Structure formats: structure tokens, C-alpha cells
Amino acid sequence: MLRFHQIRDFTTFKALSLIVLILLAHAVQTGVLASVLG
Structure with missing residues (x-):
């Protein structure tokens, strides 16, 4: 259970860090x- x-x-x-990486890249x-452009 603990495992x-x-x-x-x-x-x-892992999912949270992946989302953070995607947001950072964006x-x-x-x-x-x-x-x-500016």
C-alpha cells in the first residue's frame, strides 16, 4: 500500500514537472x- x-x-x-517545463518553454x-517582433 505504501509503495x-x-x-x-x-x-x-513527473506530470507536474513536465507541465512546468512546457509552461517555461512556452x-x-x-x-x-x-x-x-518588438
Whole structure:
């Protein structure tokens, strides 16, 4: 039971970090586009 909770928490952590990475990449892309266009 404890092991299952650990695995689920780890999967949630991976998903959250993946979302954060995508958001960061999107922010960087829009920032680069804004500086190029601006």
C-alpha cells in the first residue's frame, strides 16, 4: 500500500514537472517572439 502511494506520488510529480517545463518553454518562446517582433 505504501509503495503504491509512493509510485502514484512520483507519477504526479513527473506530470507536474513536465507541465512546468512546457509552461517555461512556452514563456521563453513567446518572450523571444516578442523581442524579435518588438
